[in-house]
Amino acid sequence: xxxxxxxxxxxxxxxxxxxxxxxxxxxxxxxxxxxxxxxxxxxxxxxxxxxxxxxxxxxxxxxxxxxxxxxxxxxxxxxxxxxxxxxxxxxxxxxx
Numbered sequence: 001x002x003x004x005x006x007x008x009x010x011x012x013x014x015x016x017x018x019x020x021x022x023x024x025x026x027x028x029x030x031x032x033x034x035x036x037x038x039x040x041x042x043x044x045x046x047x048x049x050x051x052x053x054x055x056x057x058x059x060x061x062x063x064x065x066x067x068x069x070x071x072x073x074x075x076x077x078x079x080x081x082x083x084x085x086x087x088x089x090x091x092x093x094x095x096x
Contacts, residue, residue, distance in 0.1 A: 046079060049080060052079070053090070057069060068094065078090060
């Protein structure tokens, strides 16, 4: 067994470092893919909630019903986290 001094690298050492870097890169990409899917899902729910709130506000205004949920940070956060059931909850809260 050879003892290497600090700073002495062989081509085999570079190969090991390369393999470890590739494995870490693959792990990083796989974790990023999961996070990206989560973020895109939240953005999609937020946009869908925003469009639903605006659409239902317009519909209820046209039908002369007094159900209005304004779009603000809290309603967007509720619709982003809870989705369509959260939007339904916001409109049901306006009934009382």
